Amino acid sequence: xxxxxxxxxxxxxxxxxxxxxxxxxxxxxxxxxxxxxxxxxxxxxxxxxxxxxxxxxx
Numbered sequence: 001x002x003x004x005x006x007x008x009x010x011x012x013x014x015x016x017x018x019x020x021x022x023x024x025x026x027x028x029x030x031x032x033x034x035x036x037x038x039x040x041x042x043x044x045x046x047x048x049x050x051x052x053x054x055x056x057x058x
Contacts, residue, residue: 014039015046 011017021031033043 014042015049018043018046 009017009020011020018031018033025031033040
């Protein structure tokens with residue numbers, strides 16, 4: 001079985017984690033948010049603040 005290198009990052013806020021994911025993403029990557037309604041709601045609010053359309057639509 002091949003070994004997989006992995007790491008775990010933690011963030012103070014969901015918005016911080018989203019910002020990091022957006023900074024690391026490259027063309028055609030997808031960022032998926034899952035969790036509680038509170039988590040998803042924070043991402044939806046941050047979407048406007050970060051000026052990213054996370055659905056890939058203009």
